[in-house]
Amino acid sequence: MSDPTRPPAPRIIAIANQKGGVGKTTTAINLSAALAEAGRRVLLVDLDPQGNASTGLGVEPADRRHTTYDLILDDVALVDVIMPTTVENLWLCPATTDLSSADMELVSNEKRSFLMHDALRQPDIDGYGFDFILIDCPPSLSLLTINAMVAADSVLVPLQAEFFALEGLSQLMLTLREVRQSANTDLRIEGVVLTMYDARNNLSQHVEADARATLGELVFRTMIPRNVRVSEAPSYALPVIAYDPSSKGSLAYRALAQELLSRHDRAIGSERIAG
Ligand code: ADP
Ligand code: MG
Numbered sequence: 001m002s003d004p005t006r007p008p009a010p011r012i013i014a015i016a017n018q019k020g021g022v023g024k025t026t027t028a029i030n031l032s033a034a035l036a037e038a039g040r041r042v043l044l045v046d047l048d049p050q051g052n053a054s055t056g057l058g059v060e061p062a063d064r065r066h067t068t069y070d071l072i073l074d075d076v077a078l079v080d081v082i083m084p085t086t087v088e089n090l091w092l093c094p095a096t097t098d099l100s101s102a103d104m105e106l107v108s109n110e111k112r113s114f115l116m117h118d119a120l121r122q123p124d125i126d127g128y129g130f131d132f133i134l135i136d137c138p139p140s141l142s143l144l145t146i147n148a149m150v151a152a153d154s155v156l157v158p159l160q161a162e163f164f165a166l167e168g169l170s171q172l173m174l175t176l177r178e179v180r181q182s183a184n185t186d187l188r189i190e191g192v193v194l195t196m197y198d199a200r201n202n203l204s205q206h207v208e209a210d211a212r213a214t215l216g217e218l219v220f221r222t223m224i225p226r227n228v229r230v231s232e233a234p235s236y237a238l239p240v241i242a243y244d245p246s247s248k249g250s251l252a253y254r255a256l257a258q259e260l261l262s263r264h265d266r267a268i269g270s271e272r273i274a275g
Contacts, residue, residue, distance in 0.1 A: 010130040014148035020139035022160040023195030028136035033239030034257035036089035040131040045093040048138040049100035058237030064094040072115040106143040116147035154190035161204040197223040
């Protein structure tokens with residue numbers, strides 16, 4: 001229910017795929033940075049105990065005073081957890097390994113699926129005027145990922161252009177449907193983005209053709225190429241658009257941000273996703 005006394009709510013996007021290594025964190029960091037570069041105010045929530053999004057944005061574990069764990073399980077206010085990054089317009093809610101015990105602790109919590117939902121809707125966050133909140137999910141369909149899906153307006157799915165890429169999707173879609181039926185009726189699919197795409201590789205082309213045939217317009221036109229600058233950037237604690245602004249990876253993430261912004265109001269259903 002929207003409250004007329006509050007500013008427009010940020011659009012909350014969960015970046016999820018239960019497979020590891022498909023480009024979730026890379027997409028979370030770089031899409032956030034590209035949206036921020038485009039003038040949007042963005043909060044990136046690190047929901048992976050590995051904390052790679054936090055490290056990739058240059059926030060060392062010792063500097064993570066409060067974390068996503070404190071936010072959802074210790075009632076620490078969102079405004080006390082988030083911190084600015086070196087990227088203008090981009091804030092981070094950092095994670096550390098303490099989040100790895102969260103799943104177990106959530107099980108016995110009455111509000112186990114709604115903690116993130118409630119945490120992200122605290123009124124004192126209004127002053128930040130966030131346009132987007134992106135959530136970098138862990139590589140599982142655990143209660144943490146469920147929390148992200150319950151909190152979110154939409155789910156963005158990175159799909160690595162490799163063999164069996166589509167196989168894992170049905171499990172993800174099943175979870176998404178369950179969340180819709182139980183807790184978040186309006187949850188949409190933001191889109192599927194092909195990552196680590198190699199145009200010279202037949203397999204990449206094959207996966208793309210397959211994904212577009214099966215998922216239709218849910219698949220972003222923009223594809224993220226395999227690009228060494230993208231994989232180097234985190235070790236310099238920078239998004240690729242800051243590390244090497246003219247690299248292919250930078251151009252792709254900027255294009256993805258623009259495509260997402262232009263799709264913003266377009267209703268993309270999830271009807272096309274089969275069983
Ligand atoms: P996930 O969060 O899904 O586990 P990551 O984003 O951490 O996946 O990516 C897995 C690995 O692939 C990382 O080492 C990352 O640097 C690398 N990687 C991701 N996207 C690209 C890309 N477009 N080009 C090259 N390497 C990439
Ligand atoms: Mg990750």
